[in-house]
Amino acid sequence: MEKQLDKGYQWVELGQTDGYQPCQCERCRALHPEPGERLWIVHRGLAEELKKRRPGKRVMMISYSATSKPPRTFKRFPDNVVMQMSSYTPDAFAQWAPYGVDKLWTAELRIPYTTLGVDPPPPGTLWTMNVGREEYPLGHGNGPAVYSLWSPNLETRTFHDPSTFGDVVFK
Ligand SMILES: [Zn+2]
Secondary structure (H helix, E strand, O other): OHHHHOOOOOEEEEOOOOOOOOOOOHHHHHHOOOHHHHHHHHHHHHHHHHHHHOOOOEEEEEEOHHHOOOOOOOOOOOOOEEEEEOOOOHHHHHHHHHHOOOOOOOOOOOOOHHHHOOOOOOOOOEEEEOOEEEEOOOOOOOOOOEEEEOOOOOOOOOOOOHHHOEEEEOO
16 A cells, blocks of 8 residues: 555555455454445555554545445444445435545546647646536436536536536646
8 A cells, every 4th residue: 555655546445346356364264244334444454553653644444245234343443444336325325424534525537648639738637627427326217317527507408518627627
């Protein structure tokens, strides 16, 4: 994590992947009978250490599969933790409410200049753009979609109105 942060990143991600297999060593098993709770305990410890060693940087954990339920052995994460929710139903948010993790979301997008057919613009160049999101909180095909835009458009309420796009200034 420190190696990534020292490259200049502000956030680092810490979470088990798909196909996660719990470690069977005695030390891990002694932490807690349930593998998900072990992950929470270890990840919180790492976040606490990171807070001391890299103040101001953040660690994003994931509530997913083994960690789909919040921790039971503690109620608080250090304030450098951001929780990535794989389930974002009102119920899931209610379960997380007491834990004091930030209620925000971010998206990181990478669009190679080559796909736009342009060279990297010189510093100070101004572009306009927008980013739209179409989300189905109850799952695809279940209930209404929720739309959001990085640069809001409350007038014509479409993704495709360049007059409402936001400014992007290249550094
Ligand atoms: Zn182990």
